[in-house]
Amino acid sequence: MPLRLKFTRRCSALAAVAGLATFSAFAMFTAAWAQSSGATGGAAYPSRPITLIVPYAAGGNVDAVARWAPSVVKYDGLKDFAPVTLLSSSPLVLVGRPGLPANNLDELLKLMRKEPGKLNYATSGIGTSLHVAGEMFNQLGKVQMVHVPYKIGSQIVTDLMGNQIDLAMLPIPLTSEQVKAGRIKAFGVTEVARSPGLPDVPSMAEHPQLKGLEVTVWFGLFAPAKTDPAVVARLAKESAEMLKDEALRQKLAAIGMRPLGLPPEAFAKFLDAEQRKFGDIVRVGNIRAE
Numbered sequence: 001m002p003l004r005l006k007f008t009r010r011c012s013a014l015a016a017v018a019g020l021a022t023f024s025a026f027a028m029f030t031a032a033w034a035q036s037s038g039a040t041g042g043a044a045y046p047s048r049p050i051t052l053i054v055p056y057a058a059g060g061n062v063d064a065v066a067r068w069a070p071s072v073v074k075y076d077g078l079k080d081f082a083p084v085t086l087l088s089s090s091p092l093v094l095v096g097r098p099g100l101p102a103n104n105l106d107e108l109l110k111l112m113r114k115e116p117g118k119l120n121y122a123t124s125g126i127g128t129s130l131h132v133a134g135e136m137f138n139q140l141g142k143v144q145m146v147h148v149p150y151k152i153g154s155q156i157v158t159d160l161m162g163n164q165i166d167l168a169m170l171p172i173p174l175t176s177e178q179v180k181a182g183r184i185k186a187f188g189v190t191e192v193a194r195s196p197g198l199p200d201v202p203s204m205a206e207h208p209q210l211k212g213l214e215v216t217v218w219f220g221l222f223a224p225a226k227t228d229p230a231v232v233a234r235l236a237k238e239s240a241e242m243l244k245d246e247a248l249r250q251k252l253a254a255i256g257m258r259p260l261g262l263p264p265e266a267f268a269k270f271l272d273a274e275q276r277k278f279g280d281i282v283r284v285g286n287i288r289a290e
Contacts (some may be wrong), residue, residue: 002224005127024083028150046120052207054248055273060286070290071080071115079225080222080224080225081222081223081224081231082222082223082225082226082264083221083223083234083268083271084220084223084235084236084267085221085235085239085240085261085262086220086261086262086266086267087218087221087239087260087261088218088219088243088257088258088260089216089218089219089257089260089261090171090172090173090216090217090218090255090256090257090258091172091187091189091190091191091195091214091215091217092129092133092170092172092190092216092217093170093172093175093179093187093188093189093190093195093198094133094134094137094168094169094186094189094204095160095167095168095170095175095178095179095185095186096108096160096166096167096168096184096187097160097161097164097165097166097185097247098182098183098184098185099163100162100166100167100185102173102185102187105187105188105202105204105207105210106201108187109127109141109143109209112144112145113143114173116144117146118168119145119146119167120145120146120147120148120165120166121134121145121147121148121166121167121168122147122150122159122165122168122169123147123149123150123163123168123170124149124150124151124153124156124170125150125169126175126288127287129215129217130169130170130217131147131149131151131169132215132282132287132289133169133190133215133282133286134147134153134169135147135285136213136215136278137210137213138255138285139271139281139284140209140210140212140213141209141210142209145166145167146193148165150230152165153170153174154174156168156170157170157174157175157178159185160178161178161183161184167187169263171217171256172189172198173254173255173256176198179198186198186201187204188201188202188204188207188210188212189201190201190204190213190215191203191214192205192214195256197243197256198267199245203284215278220267220271221236221239221273232264236263236264239261240261241263243259243260243276
């Protein structure tokens with residue numbers, strides 16, 4: 001049976017555990033077949049449409065990727081869920097208000113150390129990957145930006161342009177137009193390589209005091225932990241085929257996402273590395289998902 005989707009929207013926040021609490025880019029995977037105790041064989045899967053529960057409002061990156069995906073993700077720890085595939089990822093960018101008296105990372109770090117705790121930075125919420133990236137910047141750079149959580153990313157950009165907040169850690173597609181127009185400043189992206197979306201903005205890892213600062217927003221698919229391995233393999237295979245579609249790749253690129261399509265084993269290793277990488281950052285920064 002071809003994979004078909006049925007969407008359900010759930011806007012409540014989901015709790016996560018340990019280092020995995022740091023990533024907000026997720027949706028919850030509930031296969032409709034799991035509602036029936038008799039549908040356990042991989043050969044017959046799927047016997048009915050798959051239900052996707054998207055825990056964010058319509059119009060954002062999570063909603064967009066979920067609508068193009070053959071299944072969805074729940075991000076609530078590794079013990080209860082089996083990784084299927086890592087679909088895509090995107091770096092973040094640290095941006096600042098136009099009136100901020102700093103134009104590059106060196107000047108920004110000096111300004112922060114001159115007046116610790118004076119500058120603030122906004123993100124789309126507590127416990128998100130954006131929040132963790134800001135905390136990682138604080139810890140590696142030995143500075144004290146004050147976190148200001150927002151609910152809507154577009155409002156952050158508006159407030160930055162109006163000099164209402166100092167800095168923000170945001171997805172590149174949300175900021176690139178304003179950066180290129182000179183309405184806000186860009187200091188660095190959170191990936192080792194520079195981003196095609198902002199090729200003139202340095203990677204933070206290029207700065208000697210920020211080496212190792214690599215944080216991405218990523219989208220993955222998970223299934224319940226006891227899902228038949230044949231079903232997991234089917235979902236992973238279908239997802240990999242989906243990501244070969246050029247029209248889809250262009251849509252992902254338009255929202256700053258890089259298609260990946262890692263198989264289950266590689267995705268599991270990625271998750272383990274992410275948890276080890278960010279565990280100390282989360283604990284030291286006392287970050288808790290809301």
